[in-house]
Amino acid sequence: MNLFIIPSGPSPKITSPDPKDPRMNARITPAPAQGELDAFWMPFTANRQFKGNPRLLARAEGMHYWTDDGRQVIDAVAGLWCVNAGHGRREITEAVAQQLGTMEYAPAFQMGHPIAFELANRLVGIAPPGMDRVFFTNSGSESVDTALKIAIAYHRARGQGQRTRLIGRERGYHGVGFGGMSVGGMVNNRKLFSGALLPSVDHLPHTLDLGHNAFSRGLPHWGMHLANELERLVALHDASNIAAVIVEPIAGSAGVLLPPVGYLKRLREICDKHDILLIFDEVITGFGRIGKPFAAQAFEVTPDLMTTAKGLTNGAIPMGAVFSQRKIYDAFMQGPESAIELFHGYTYSAHPAACAAALATLGIYQREQLLTRAAALSSEWQEAVHSMRGAPHVIDIRNYGLIGAVELEPRAGKPGARAFDVFLKCFERGVMVRVTGDTIALSPPLIIESAQIAQIVETLAGAIRDTA
Numbered sequence: 147m148n149l150f151i152i153p154s155g156p157s158p159k160i161t162s163p164d165p166k167d168p169r170m171n172a173r174i175t176p177a178p179a180q181g182e183l184d185a186f187w188m189p190f191t192a193n194r195q196f197k198g199n200p201r202l203l204a205r206a207e208g209m210h211y212w213t214d215d216g217r218q219v220i221d222a223v224a225g226l227w228c229v230n231a232g233h234g235r236r237e238i239t240e241a242v243a244q245q246l247g248t249m250e251y252a253p254a255f256q257m258g259h260p261i262a263f264e265l266a267n268r269l270v271g272i273a274p275p276g277m278d279r280v281f282f283t284n285s286g287s288e289s290v291d292t293a294l295k296i297a298i299a300y301h302r303a304r305g306q307g308q309r310t311r312l313i314g315r316e317r318g319y320h321g322v323g324f325g326g327m328s329v330g331g332m333v334n335n336r337k338l339f340s341g342a343l344l345p346s347v348d349h350l351p352h353t354l355d356l357g358h359n360a361f362s363r364g365l366p367h368w369g370m371h372l373a374n375e376l377e378r379l380v381a382l383h384d385a386s387n388i389a390a391v392i393v394e395p396i397a398g399s400a401g402v403l404l405p406p407v408g409y410l411k412r413l414r415e416i417c418d419k420h421d422i423l424l425i426f427d428e429v430i431t432g433f434g435r436i437g438k439p440f441a442a443q444a445f446e447v448t449p450d451l452m453t454t455a456k457g458l459t460n461g462a463i464p465m466g467a468v469f470s471q472r473k474i475y476d477a478f479m480q481g482p483e484s485a486i487e488l489f490h491g492y493t494y495s496a497h498p499a500a501c502a503a504a505l506a507t508l509g510i511y512q513r514e515q516l517l518t519r520a521a522a523l524s525s526e527w528q529e530a531v532h533s534m535r536g537a538p539h540v541i542d543i544r545n546y547g548l549i550g551a552v553e554l555e556p557r558a559g560k561p562g563a564r565a566f567d568v569f570l571k572c573f574e575r576g577v578m579v580r581v582t583g584d585t586i587a588l589s590p591p592l593i594i595e596s597a598q599i600a601q602i603v604e605t606l607a608g609a610i611r612d613t614a
């Protein structure tokens with residue numbers, strides 16, 4: 147079927163954007179008619195609900211999307227926490243186009259291409275101390291599964307092959323691979339697959355406690371002791387069996403859960419004491435989201451492995467990267483030089499177009515000083531999001547860097563319904579937020595200006611007020 151031909155017959159959503167508009171994407175497809183929405187099995191979506199009332203985005207620039215029917219919508223979530231430099235960055239488009247014109251693909255198994263090495267070197271330049279080895283993947287999920295495998299293989303390379311147990315955290319999100327799902331702690335993501343999850347996994351308690359910490363500004367002060375639960379798990383399983391602990395420095399997808407002051411440092415200490423690797427999943431916090439290139443630097447806690455994706459290419463081309471401490475890489479560099487040290491990798495690891503996108507993205511971050519801009523905006527942002535305190539049903543507000551969350555009291559027997567209605571109202575009123583359970587999450591592009599912060603907060607507050 148040719149999607150460029152507008153189908154005849156009744157269809158509420160069909161419009162034809164003007165393809166001569168220079169701001170339009172190169173290829174605009176008219177909004178599909180109802181029956182044409184069926185083939186795409188949409189991820190993490192209520193497919194039937196969506197297809198009954200679709201919300202279609204047709205183009206994007208700067209802080210905004212435009213819907214298929216030409217409405218401007220401000221992006222309060224950087225796409226899906228990834229478009230940190232804002233939309234439609236020409237430098238990225240041109241770098242990708244140029245790379246595709248020069249060499250669209252090259253394998254990274256037993257072969258190399260210069261741009262991959264250039265990118266790894268550039269990334270090491272902004273990484274926390276000692277994290278000077280980079281393994282490329284194509285997504286956050288792949289980065290997580292890669293890091294977990296590296297952790298297990300690292301211990302084996304040092305003669306401690308029994309260290310296979312992984313420790314995650316309740317309400318953690320580490321993507322949808324079997325490894326990430328197993329160490330993750332979101333029940334809906336796990337329950338269908340419960341018998342197929344990795345067997346040697348345990349979980350720390352999550353760090354959200356409204357009783358002690360509701361409406362904290364920045365990091366909550368209560369709860370550092372929750373890190374000591376790791377000692378309890380060590381006592382239960384014995385350190386000699388534990389490979390790694392993985393946590394998000396700030397848990398994003400489960401509704402923005404902040405680490406209490408001192409919590410991450412305490413985890414680091416306990417891991418060091420027992421020779422357990424600490425993995426930070428920085429898929430959301432990486433690339434400037436909280437005012438430093440990585441949360442490891444913002445919180446002054448250096449992990450052994452760090453998983454990233456999202457902001458790495460500004461969302462333009464899928465790519466992920468696992469950063470590793472040198473000691474881990476070095477542990478693999480033994481045996482005959484002709485031996486492959488790690489039997490792991492992806493056809494598209496270090497894909498040239500993704501490398502080009504990432505290099506162009508890093509160039510923008512550096513020129514516009516975006517990796518530290520969230521720190522400059524964070525107090526204005528904090529005041530703005532906390533101004534929603536007192537709106538009906540608001541039971542908590544959380545913030546750090548350019549992350550915000552408003553937690554609503556769930557409707558009786560209908561968890562998530564109230565926040566979803568708020569999300570829909572915001573979208574109708576020109577603001578795209580993210581909803582997870584009864585939490586509204588905000589994570590705008592790092593180019594956001596004051597007036598746009600005000601617009602987002604006013605619209606969200608209004609939508610909350612108008613939702614029963």
Ligand SMILES: Cc1ncc(COP(=O)(O)O)c(C=O)c1O
Binds near residue numbers: 285
């Ligand atoms: C912390 C974290 N880890 C992993 C992932 C998975 O990334 P992806 O969807 O690119 O596989 C996400 C996605 O939101 C994430 O937030």
